[in-house]
Amino acid sequence: MKLATKLAAVVAGTAVMFGAAACGSSSTSGSSDASSADVTLDWSFWSQGEEGNKTWKELAAQVTEKYPNIKVNLTTAPFADYFTKLQSQLAGGTAPCIVSMQSLRLPAFAKAMEPMEGPLAEAAGFKADEWSPGALKALQSSDKQYALPYGLSTMVMYYNKDAFKAAGVDEPKSGWTTDEFIAAGKKVSASMGKPAFGESFSDLHMYSQLLAFNGARPVSDDGALQLNDGKVTDAFGWYSGLATHEKISSVPASSSDVAWGEQQFVAGNTAMAVDGTWNIKSNVTDAAGFKVGVVALPQGTNGGGTFSANSGFGISKTCKNKEAAAKAIGVLTDAASQAASAKAGNQPARLAATDAFIQGLKTDIDPTNPGYSDQVAAVVKASSEKAVPFISTDNWDKVTKLMGQQFQQAYTDKISPEEALKNVQESGAK
Structure with missing residues (x-):
């Protein structure tokens, strides 16, 4: 990803209007039981550049490999437009189920997101001791975890x-x-x-x-x-x-x-x-x-x-398939996914992926x-x-x-x- 694209990621967010509406994901059977129904989850992300977007699309496909009934539909927007678009989606009832969230903007969006705790944390396979404490803390609000991080900055x-x-x-x-x-x-x-x-x-x-x-x-x-x-x-x-x-x-x-x-x-x-x-x-x-x-x-x-500061993936409060979304986030942030992201140059949030991060630099940059x-x-x-x-x-x-x-x-x-x-x-x- 080019430097000029990533620079925008430090600019903090706007206040969000929260509207009560249905999530922009669907189940072919109308059921919210992710264990049996075919579910398509919309996932929004700011653009990571050609290479980065390809990586995340591949990871979205891996969700389906692990959970054949869950399909993840990734859409991206330039970072400068992403949160403005998300604000409009939340107000208009078209918000994605899986929301990519930046820690600096979380205070403005937390009310529209579902805490990753209890059954949702279990569905995502979330174990706090596997993560950098700082990476988790940055995506918390009122001591509740609202997103699982994919990196730490x-x-x-x-x-x-x-x-x-x-x-x-x-x-x-x-x-x-x-x-x-x-x-x-x-x-x-x-x-x-x-x-x-x-x-x-x-x-x-x-x-x-x-x-x-x-x-x-x-x-x-x-x-x-x-x-x-x-x-x-x-x-x-x-x-x-x-x-x-x-x-x-x-x-x-x-x-x-x-x-x-x-x-x-x-x-x-x-x-x-x-x-x-x-x-x-x-x-x-x-x-x-x-x-x-x-x-x-x-x-x-x-x-x-x-x-x-860091970014991660959470669930919109109005998502109809929260369990499926949690399972998908579990795949998007698991050890293998973090290793792939680390090799692409992102400082990982999972402790186990640090070696892959450094090895990627040793191979690509040191020469x-x-x-x-x-x-x-x-x-x-x-x-x-x-x-x-x-x-x-x-x-x-x-x-x-x-x-x-x-x-x-x-x-x-x-x-x-x-x-x-x-x-x-x-x-x-x-």
Whole structure:
């Protein structure tokens, strides 16, 4: 999957209108008993690119191989349109039975989904100890599991090995500090003749660096926006200062340039950018024209690691064949399916699939980017150990738009960081 396609996956969701309607799946007999009736389940997913879509269609076919009476009909839409379309389907009574869900958007959609517990968890073969705890937590709401994950994404720092070498700067290693990050940024910026780091106001990207700096969290545990929190104020002042004071950051040209940092990195215009592990593979094979390194985020004295996010599959509340849907999800997220997804470059949520993930990189990437798989193994371990599932508000789409408008002005010194945070807090708080 191309980088530009995946970048949209970090933009948080819109509020959803919930309508009482029938699920867009059917049973030829009209029965909801998946053990005897022929059932066709609609499954919606955002496009994973040609290769990714092919993989998921093959996995859908494997559902029928295991359960001959269950057929899964996969439909895809561009990520930018997927959740808007899902919102309309829920309102209009045409929602699919199997819903692909992103953790950042779950608060807005949880009321329209069925918790994966009790008989449904049993039908899916769900055993919590087989999964990364962080991957499960990210797809929970009010301590209920609403989707089973197919992957886990933590935020890491990608860097241009060639640019670091040209600047005479040692490559960073996991455990590096924010002071070391700034020192390296200044030397590489001087060598490149332009800022070395690509700044962002994208939620996971920016707030993960704030979390790493001093443990700042933009949303409280109960889902309330808290940009007026002292840690957030201090961390955002530091982050904005990377552009206004330290002069090591390339600033988004406009409030619509959500993916600025990653795009500038891939284009070779910067030497560092924060992005998710969903690009561990495509960042190298599809986009960058240079050798890429990856390292855990630099940590401040009171740093809190990184935020994590992921996606998975759940069941719409109005689905008429919930047991069949749970069985299908069990196949789509079983060990074999996770291994196949891991080989395609997705950091797996199942613990048993980690080796397949690293081996896929060793086979596909190491020949042209030596040692990359070893770096990834180290950084995934380091970032996952202190990963915190990102909690969003249920009006996060509004908040992210405000952030783009206000934070871009703070990065260009048109308003103070404190004023930018205040403006977003006052307009974005419920």
